[in-house]
Amino acid sequence: DALLPAVEALGAGAGSFAAAGEAAEKGALATVPMLARKGRASYLGERSVGHQDPGATSSALLIAALAEAAR
Known part of the structure; x- marks a missing residue:
């Protein structure tokens, strides 16, 4: 959820780890409305919605x- 946007930012020619960091942060924030299906958070079911994924x-x-x- 956070890794894919970071890798895509690096591969898209952004070329900087700063851009990858920003993309990863946005990816992690995008997990807030998602239902957890893996890991310990999945035990919460619907209650996991509205919370940022800890792995991301x-x-x-x-x-x-x-x-x-890298700076």
């Missing part, structure tokens, strides 16, 4: 840290 959030944070280190 941690992936976005890792990509943001990579972008910061």
Whole structure:
């Protein structure tokens, strides 16, 4: 959810980790209206809707840290 937009940003010629970090953050935020189907959050069923996916959030944070280190 966060990795695909980041990889697409890098592959689309954006070429910077900063663009990948921004795309990953947007991807993580896009998980808020989604129903969790995998992981521990899936146990919540419909109650998972409205909460950002923790896996996508941690992936976005890792990509943001990579972008910061690459500066």
